[in-house]
Amino acid sequence: xxxxxxxxxxxxxxxxxxxxxxxxxxxxxxxxxxxxxxxxxxxxxxxxxxxxxxxxxxxxxxxxxxxxxxxxxxxxxxxxxxxxxxxxxxxxxxxxxxxxxxxxxxxxxxxxxxxxxxxxxxxxxxxxxxxxxxxxxxxxxxxxxxxxxxxxxxxxxxxxxxxxxxxxxxxxxxxxxxxxxxxxxxxxxxxxxxxxxxxxxxxxxxxxxxx
Numbered sequence: 160x161x162x163x164x165x166x167x168x169x170x171x172x173x174x175x176x177x178x179x180x181x182x183x184x185x186x187x188x189x190x191x192x193x194x195x196x197x198x199x200x201x202x203x204x205x206x207x208x209x210x211x212x213x214x215x216x217x218x219x220x221x222x223x224x225x226x227x228x229x230x231x232x233x234x235x236x237x238x239x240x241x242x243x244x245x246x247x248x249x250x251x252x253x254x255x256x257x258x259x260x261x262x263x264x265x266x267x268x269x270x271x272x273x274x275x276x277x278x279x280x281x282x283x284x285x286x287x288x289x290x291x292x293x294x295x296x297x298x299x300x301x302x303x304x305x306x307x308x309x310x311x312x313x314x315x316x317x318x319x320x321x322x323x324x325x326x327x328x329x330x331x332x333x334x335x336x337x338x339x340x341x342x343x344x345x346x347x348x349x350x351x352x353x354x355x356x357x358x359x360x361x362x363x364x365x366x367x368x369x370x
Contacts, residue, residue: 208342209248209307216244216307220316227319234320241311248307252300253292254354257284266355269296299350302341309337 221227223237255274256266259282267276273287284290311317313330 208338208345209244209251209303212244212248212251212307213310216241216311216314220311220314224316224320227316227323229320237317237320241308241317244311245304245307248303249300251355252303252350252352253296254352255290256353256355257290259284269293269352295350296352299345299352302344306338306341310334 219240220237223233223240225233229237250268253269254266255269256264257274258264265276265278265282267274267290269275269290269292271292274284274290276282313325313334315330318325318330
C-alpha cells in the first residue's frame with residue numbers, strides 16, 4: 160500500500176516538473192518573441208528614416224553654403240545637392256530584396272511588375288507579384304522625404320543662406336517634432352520592404368512577414 164502511494168507521488172512530481180519546464184519554455188519563447196519584435200521594429204525604423212541622407216547633407220552643407228555666407232553659386236549648388244538627396248530618399252524607400260533557394264541575397268527596386276534587381280542576370284523571386292509597387296510605398300517614401308526636407312531646409316547654414324530671419328525656436332523645434340511624428344507612424348504602420356541597409360540578422364519577424 161505504501162509502495163503504491165509512493166509511486167503515485169513520484170508520478171505527480173514528475174508531471175509537475177514537466178509542466179513547470181513547459182511553462183518556463185513558453186515564458187522564454189514569449190520573452191524572445193517580444194525582444195525580437197522590439198529589435199526588428201527599431202532596426203526597420205533606422206532604415207526607413209533617412210539617416211544616411213541626413214548625415215551626408217550635414218557633412219556637405221557647410222561646404223556648399225560656405226558656412227551660411229552664400230553666393231548665388233552656393234545657393235545653386237546647395238539646392239541641387241538637396242534635390243539629389245531628396246531623390247535618394249525616395250529611391251531607397253522603394254528598394255527591396257529577396258533570397259533565392261540557395262540563400263543568395265539580391266537587391267532591387269520595386270516596379271509595377273515586380274522587383275527589378277541590380278544584378279546582371281536579373282534574377283527574380285518565386286512570387287514576383289509580392290514585390291510589385293504599391294500605394295503604401297509612396298506613403299513611406301513621402302514620409303521619408305518630408306523628414307529629410309524638414310531637416311535640410313532648417314539646417315543652420317541653409318537657414319542663414321536662404322532665410323536668415325527665420326525664428327530660432329521654429330528652426331530648433333520643427334525638425335524634432337516632424338522626426339518624432341514620422342518615427343511613430345513608421346512604428347505603428349511598419350513597411351514590409353527589405354531594402355538597402357535592412358539587417359537580415361533577425362530570423363523571425365512576426366509583424367513584418369509578407370502576406
